[in-house]
Amino acid sequence: MNLSEFIKLNRDRILDAWFLSIANTYPAETVKFLTENRDKFTNPMGSTFREALPAILNVLGGPEEEIAAASSAVRDIVRVRAIQNFSPSSAVAPFYYIKGLVRKFVCDATAKDPVPPKELDAFDARVNSLLFLAFDIYMECRETVWRVKYDELMKRPFMVREGVMCPSYLLKKGMSVDDMEKIGGAE
Amino acid sequence: MAKEPTPKEMQRIDYNPPAPGWMDTPVNIKPGMYCYPAKPEKIMDVDMPNPHKWSVTDEDWHLPADWKETFLEGMRDRLNKHRSFKIFMDICVRCGACADKCHFFLGSGDPKNMPVVRAELLRSVYRGEFTKAGQILGRLAGGRKLTPEVIKELWYYFFQCTECRRCSLFCPYGIDTAEVTIIGRELLNLLGLNINWIQEPVSNCYRIGNHLGLQPHTYKGNIEFLLDDIETYVGIRINPTFNRKGAEILFATPSGDVFAEPGIYTLMGYLMLFEHIGLDYTWSTYASETGNFGFFTSLEMAKRLNYKIYAEAKRLGVKWILGGECGHMWRVIHQYMDTFNGPADFLEEPVSPITGTKFENAKSTKMVHITEFTADLIKHGKLKLDKSRNDHLKVTFHDSCNPARAMGLLEEPRYVIKNVCNHFYEMPENTIREQTFCCGSGSGLNASENMELRLRGGFPRANAVRYVHEKHGVNVLANVCAIDRAALPALMDYWVPGVAVAGISELVANALIMEGEGPRTQNLRGEDIPGREEAGDV
Numbered sequence: 001m002n003l004s005e006f007i008k009l010n011r012d013r014i015l016d017a018w019f020l021s022i023a024n025t026y027p028a029e030t031v032k033f034l035t036e037n038r039d040k041f042t043n044p045m046g047s048t049f050r051e052a053l054p055a056i057l058n059v060l061g062g063p064e065e066e067i068a069a070a071s072s073a074v075r076d077i078v079r080v081r082a083i084q085n086f087s088p089s090s091a092v093a094p095f096y097y098i099k100g101l102v103r104k105f106v107c108d109a110t111a112k113d114p115v116p117p118k119e120l121d122a123f124d125a126r127v128n129s130l131l132f133l134a135f136d137i138y139m140e141c142r143e144t145v146w147r148v149k150y151d152e153l154m155k156r157p158f159m160v161r162e163g164v165m166c167p168s169y170l171l172k173k174g175m176s177v178d179d180m181e182k183i184g185g186a187e
Numbered sequence: 188m189a190k191e192p193t194p195k196e197m198q199r200i201d202y203n204p205p206a207p208g209w210m211d212t213p214v215n216i217k218p219g220m221y222c223y224p225a226k227p228e229k230i231m232d233v234d235m236p237n238p239h240k241w242s243v244t245d246e247d248w249h250l251p252a253d254w255k256e257t258f259l260e261g262m263r264d265r266l267n268k269h270r271s272f273k274i275f276m277d278i279c280v281r282c283g284a285c286a287d288k289c290h291f292f293l294g295s296g297d298p299k300n301m302p303v304v305r306a307e308l309l310r311s312v313y314r315g316e317f318t319k320a321g322q323i324l325g326r327l328a329g330g331r332k333l334t335p336e337v338i339k340e341l342w343y344y345f346f347q348c349t350e351c352r353r354c355s356l357f358c359p360y361g362i363d364t365a366e367v368t369i370i371g372r373e374l375l376n377l378l379g380l381n382i383n384w385i386q387e388p389v390s391n392c393y394r395i396g397n398h399l400g401l402q403p404h405t406y407k408g409n410i411e412f413l414l415d416d417i418e419t420y421v422g423i424r425i426n427p428t429f430n431r432k433g434a435e436i437l438f439a440t441p442s443g444d445v446f447a448e449p450g451i452y453t454l455m456g457y458l459m460l461f462e463h464i465g466l467d468y469t470w471s472t473y474a475s476e477t478g479n480f481g482f483f484t485s486l487e488m489a490k491r492l493n494y495k496i497y498a499e500a501k502r503l504g505v506k507w508i509l510g511g512e513c514g515h516m517w518r519v520i521h522q523y524m525d526t527f528n529g530p531a532d533f534l535e536e537p538v539s540p541i542t543g544t545k546f547e548n549a550k551s552t553k554m555v556h557i558t559e560f561t562a563d564l565i566k567h568g569k570l571k572l573d574k575s576r577n578d579h580l581k582v583t584f585h586d587s588c589n590p591a592r593a594m595g596l597l598e599e600p601r602y603v604i605k606n607v608c609n610h611f612y613e614m615p616e617n618t619i620r621e622q623t624f625c626c627g628s629g630s631g632l633n634a635s636e637n638m639e640l641r642l643r644g645g646f647p648r649a650n651a652v653r654y655v656h657e658k659h660g661v662n663v664l665a666n667v668c669a670i671d672r673a674a675l676p677a678l679m680d681y682w683v684p685g686v687a688v689a690g691i692s693e694l695v696a697n698a699l700i701m702e703g704e705g706p707r708t709q710n711l712r713g714e715d716i717p718g719r720e721e722a723g724d725v
């Protein structure tokens with residue numbers, strides 16, 4: 001059997017196991033909640049993960065050059081983990097887990113019609129590309145956090161001097177920082 | 188208070204108690220999750236106890252020598268003074284109904300952000316230090332002793348609660364974890380452990396009148412800037428009055444509307460609305476803040492700051508107060524003001540001078556919410572509106588926690604939006620109205636250094652916005668709260684790019700047909716209104 005057929009046949013089991021492996025990166029009390037509540041809005045984290053994984057698995061079944069097609073689904077997951085208590089490597093680790101998971105499922109299956117090892121190697125290579133993609137997206141998210149912080153500071157008058165309008169507004173009006181200093185200043 | 192649950196209701200509750208192991212998980216303080224400590228001089232400004240220099244990441248927080256007695260004595264006082272606090276310490280059955288209702292838990296997955304565990308952090312000290320069972324059995328009875336490590340844990344997690352009260356909605360016993368946080372923060376304040384993002388606004392507000400410390404001439408100057416903008420974009424000159432004695436109404440609003448985007452557009456909206464109806468009102472450069480960060484410090488401090496608005500109303504001799512779009516301010520007015528400083532019997536029961544409507548709900552506090560006031564104007568056909576000017580906007584409404592859960596302001600904002608915009612879409616039912624998800628930055632947590640915390644806490648809200656953004660093309664998140672206007676843009680930027688944040692009064696003003704107005708090809712932000720660039724208003 002070729003690998004993509006195998007994945008198709010075992011799709012639900014693989015996805016469940018993959019989801020559980022992500023849920024398990026959270027404390028035990030949280031795993032139960034993430035797994036059991038299926039509501040999109042009262043369990044946003046669980047539903048985000050659950051909705052993103054099938055799209056990624058589909059892409060993993062295709063050619064390596066097309067891994068980028070998984071970007072938006074990968075972003076959905078990484079955006080959540082990039083602002084949580086994870087180190088960068090743990091934040092993207094779930095994309096690595098799928099390698100071992102698929103191998104385990106393949107090995108456990110009856111050996112009557114085995115998946116050729118070559119296909120597994122090719123799958124591993126695609127997972128590697130996925131990991132690179134995830135890391136790029138992780139960095140993109142972290143940079144967004146910093147940009148968001150910066151933009152927010154620009155809305156704080158005391159960036160310039162106590163008691164003036166927010167710099168983002170004044171810049172929009174074509175004022176330079178020097179001009180702002182002149183009109184600013186409560187004292 | 189919720190009534191006692193029926194057996195059937197109890198069955199519905201998911202038995203999901205916190206793992207008993209939480210006490211063994213040491214507090215792990217992470218940058219991005221906390222705000223910087225209060226500056227000692229800002230604590231001294233308002234005569235609060237134990238101002239001292241300390242750093243969150245230091246081993247030693249330099250607690251005062253008698254820290255333990257101070258904390259426990261403070262706790263004893265409050266157990267005697269607030270029956271609610273005593274009850275909340277005693278009756279939780281750890282049923283778990285509240286466990287998954289907190290936006291910080293939903294966004295972080297950290298079990299200590301389950302409301303039940305958050306309260307348990309303090310409840311365990313109560314058991315360990317105040318109850319016989321806890322003193323004898325210790326951990327077996329869920330008790331523990333107060334140690335400097337426990338103080339750190341309390342600090343970390345009470346400043347990860349926005350006091351939004353979503354959890355209390357689901358508790359069959361009516362336990363309000365927000366109130367536990369309020370008391371918890373009061374106790375930490377006894378040790379000088381406030382955050383500066385709260386303390387400095389408190390000091391500024393107390394000494395000068397508003398969070399930022401805008402002096403009267405700067406406050407007025409900023410509003411004049413915005414009047415110039417109105418002249419440019421709308422083509423009319425408005426000349427409001429400041430500190431005018433004998434005006435019929437005092438208008439007071441959060442100072443965030445005076446200096447920061449996008450709140451300034453909401454403020455332009457107020458100015459235009461009042462001009463449109465010819466309201467006899469005045470601004471005050473002293474009651475220049477309705478936000479009350481004292482409320483996030485101690486009830487005593489909340490009372491002191493709340494008093495300033497009423498003292499100013501008295502000084503100016505107005506009949507009643509009209510309040511702007513703000514969140515927690517309305518909780519303070521609606522639920523605390525009367526006990527703090529009421530009754531405001533030197534003011535009159537508010538009556539709209541335009542429609543004659545009596546605002547009976549404000550009979551005692553004498554303060555009316557701008558959205559109620561506007562809804563009443565629209566209902567009586569007093570506003571000339573061209574809602575097609577907002578046709579490029581697809582709007583959804585975020586119920587701010589306090590106006591929704593503390594004062595039941597649910598219909599009026601929707602009524603106003605639907606009358607000034609043609610495209611309005613609700614977010615899913617379990618994320619709005621009383622069940623609304625917090626912005627994640629309330630209760631004085633809208634600093635920037637704790638951005639990861641805010642982004643986690645704001646995730647459930649943003650997730651629902653994203654849904655209507657993708658389904659209906661929603662591009663405006665409307666609200667009636669200054670902290671929302673300050674905090675939601677960051678949230679949208681990270682989670683749902685392409686959604687702008689606006690106060691309702693901004694949307695109203697863009698639709699208002701002002702007497703003598705120009706072609707109205709631009710909105711209050713100075714952006715061209717699609718389809719009107721060339722032809723002009725028709």
Ligand code: SF4
Nearest residue numbers: 289348349351352354
């Ligand atoms: S009041 Fe709000 S922030 Fe605090 S524990 Fe309850 S749900 Fe969480």
Ligand code: SF4
Nearest residue numbers: 279281282283285358
């Ligand atoms: S606070 Fe209320 S809902 Fe939460 S665990 Fe205790 S009794 Fe249950």
